[in-house]
Amino acid sequence: MAGGWQPLAGPAHRVALEILLDGPLSRAELARRVGLSPGSLTRITKPMLESGLLVEVSGGPVDPRVGRPSQPLDVVPAAHHFVGIKLTGDQAVGVLTTLRAEVIAAAELPLPDHAPAAVAATVAELTKTLAAQSDSGLSGLGISLGGQVVGKSEVRSGSFLDWYDVPLGQLMSAHTDVPVVVANDLTALTEATHWFGAGRGAARFCLITIGAGIGYGLVVHDKIVDTPESSLGLIGHHPLLPDGPRCERGHIGCASTLLTTDAIVSQVSAALDGPGSADSTSTTRELTYDECLDLxxxxxPAARQVVDRAGYALGRLVATAANFTLPDRVVLGGEGVRLVDVAHDALLEGLHLDRHPESTDPPIVLLDASFSEWARGAAVIAIQTFVLGS
Incomplete structure (x- = not known):
């Protein structure tokens, strides 16, 4: 396959990685970034150009030394394709991407049940469907899910699938020869934001996700802060409101009782069907999350109160993250991220309550709310494994 990355090492690998993440780049900029002389850079890039890993592209500024446009170097994103699959409790959502995590195609399949063998077969079927839309084959498959993953292969625990000690990577080896990597979904989404998304170029940023659960990711000095406990959802039980609901662990007003989509749905539904409700839409049918926000x-009034309380709590959570980590920006994502727009004023109120009056609000960037964004994160984990070799 043209454009192979291995066995690149040392300066050659650094050059290729800089171009992948920020290209196209001029030779002068590349030399500055990796600390090479123009002659050394030419010697290193020549075989990379000959192999097809790098290409010269037009459109660069005129080089005054030679009186002609410079030719920046770039990779060929379509030379390699990757599939990323996000597993939820009831479906597998997949995307096909290029080497730069540009989404080419998307598809999804329901999970017949939670049996590991059945899930692996569904992932294999979805991968085959997506791979059929690539003319260069697959260079990697990434799978992400909510839970603790060890060794990029074994799911130590997966709450949404009721899994414990499931060798998902090994199960997938019976279905495909493509290299497979398994990751926690929040780690995958954070890395996608870091390498190819809203966090690119930030010295520090944090990611907060709201949806079925509450997640937190942090990147400092161009590296994700990751430990075995990162997948435990610790931020979900951070206290936010002293008069909030009580969670199953006995915490009052923690993030999980106020910000998850299920919490907002159940509270709005209960408020509309409760005594004294004057709303004509009252029904014993549980509303969807978007219906709650639409109301x-x-x-x-009842929906507005619940949603604004959630927005206020989210503002306090953003303030806590900003106060402790001093990020250049805060990225908000997850399937519940529409809350930010609907409860924007309440979010700012909560944010300002816990920030110093002379502080500046951290820039807040929103991710797409679809599960395809999480699947793209899984593809990025596969891309990283491919280009970094680990």
Whole structure:
């Protein structure tokens, strides 16, 4: 396959990685970034150009020394394709991407049940469907899920699938010869934000996700802060409101009782069906998350109160993250991220409550709310394994 990355090492690998993440780049900029002389850079890049890993592209500024446009170097993103699959409790969501994590195609399949063998077969079927849309084959498959993953292969625990000690990587080896890597979904999404997303170029950023659970990722000095406990959802039980609901662990007003999509749905539904509710939409049917937010937008008092309380709590959570980690930006994602727009004023109120009056609000960037964004994160884990060799 053209454009192979291995066995690149040392300066050659650093050059290729800089171009992958920030290219196209001029030779002068590359030499500055990796600390090489122009002659050394030419010697290193020549075989990379000959192999097809790098290409010269047009459109660079005119080089005054030679009186002609410079030719920046770039990779060929379509030379390699990757599949990323996000597993939820009831479906597998997949994307096909290029080497730069650009999504080419997306598809999803329901999970017939939670049996590991059945899930592996579904992942294999979805991978085959997506791979059929690539004309260069697959260079890697990434799978992410909520839970603790060890060795990029074994799911130590996966709460949404009720899994414990499941060798998912080994199970997938019976279905495919493509290299497979398994990761915690929040780690994967943080790395995608770091390498190819809203966190690119930030010295420090944090990612907060709201949806079925509450997640937190942190990148400092261009490296993700990752430990075996990162996948435990520790931020989900951070206290936010002293008069909030009590969670199953006995915490009052923690993030999981206020910000998850299930918490907001159950509280809005209960408020609309409770005694004294004057809303004509009251029904014993549980509303969807988007319906709850739609009611708040329309000004339904009970929904507005629940949603604004959640937005206020989210603002306090953002303030806590900003106060402790001093990020250049805060990235908010997850399937519940629409809350940021619907409860924007309440979020700012909560944020400002816990910030110094002379502090500046951290820039807040929103990710797409679809599960495809998480699947793209899984693809990025596969891309990283491919280009870093580990």
């Amino acid at each position: 708040a937008v329309k000004g339904e």
